[in-house]
Amino acid sequence: MKEQVKKYFNRYVEFSDSEIDEIFSKLRQKTFQKKAYVLREGGICTDRYFIISGLVRSFYIDHKGNEKITQFAIQNWWVTSMESFIKKTPSAISIQALEKTEILIIDKDELEKLFLSIPKLERLFRIITENMLIATQRKNDIYLQMKSKNRYDDFINHFPDFIQRVPQYMIASYLEITPEYLSELRKS
Amino acid sequence: MKEQVKKYFNRYVEFSDSEIDEIFSKLRQKTFQKKAYVLREGGICTDRYFIISGLVRSFYIDHKGNEKITQFAIQNWWVTSMESFIKKTPSAISIQALEKTEILIIDKDELEKLFLSIPKLERLFRIITENMLIATQRKNDIYLQMKSKNRYDDFINHFPDFIQRVPQYMIASYLEITPEYLSELRKS
DNA sequence: CGCGACGTTGATTTGCCTCAACGATTGTGG
């Protein structure tokens, strides 16, 4: 497991073994069973979560009471409620495991301390955040412009493995389509 | 002008005067007339742009040949084509001044060097990127869920000054509505 | 076994787009 994380970290910035050890000493590891909540709506999100294995979704409840899924995250992805984490406000989203999921947890205060002692770590997080921004902008631009059918095709191309692991109505939610209409689309 | 930027920088991280001077020595200043292009689609975006005064839009051309506006930026905002900047790929978007606009330009290579000599600057950019991510996610979540009418109301509340400065059909484009339909909405 | 979770189907409605045409305003060259 440590090897996996180390490899991931070194993809963007090179850390020495002692730096990795220092970072690791601040991480907590936790296992979430299927349907368990990593974070509940309304709570302050004080952590960043790194997925070792498994699958989670983040979602919020819209004004009509429907769940809206904003993100799926798997192995080697970071999740958090960014707005809550940065502004220390109650989180609008919940994060929930869809399978048994292994997660590494880093606390905000610990992270800030690590940024000071290991500036390279701050660099890593700058880069990670930039990548998240690009991905989010991409979803924004592409999905607003595309018709439902094309969004579904795009999703299949980008995340083929998710089709197997995620129930269809959740994919519909992520794509902002009703389950009924997605079912219709799939016939063709 | 220098005071304005210094004040902005110090909102997130405190820099010494000598650090500010070092940063400033790497910045170029440029004035763009109305309708002038800061960046053209297809070019590699090697800079980040900081708006001193004025107003720009970023937009791309969709598959039907229509302009889609993804962002407006004013005083104290950063703009760039993030994907092009990070990956060094041709930019999908153009950036254009909608008014006479004063811009500070920082080159990517210079910025990377500054990150090494002034780690606090990297911190500033991490924070800026986080804020951009939050804003982008917000647009994502809210706009996908809202009907056109609500998006327009939301826009008016968040950016009341833009209404005066930006032609209506550009606001329509930003909100992913046709100008005709926005006109219809405004009647109520 | 029985219940809840999930996918499908069909009928109806609606939000929004498309296309075409028409004023009002601004700007520009002769």
Added chain:
DNA sequence: CCACAATCGTTGAGGCAAATCAACGTCGCG
């Protein structure tokens, strides 16, 4: 300084993508 062209907002008719609502079939699980 006027004439003509762009640019911009509005209006209306018609059409389609996608939502809503309700009902039903199927599977897996406690």
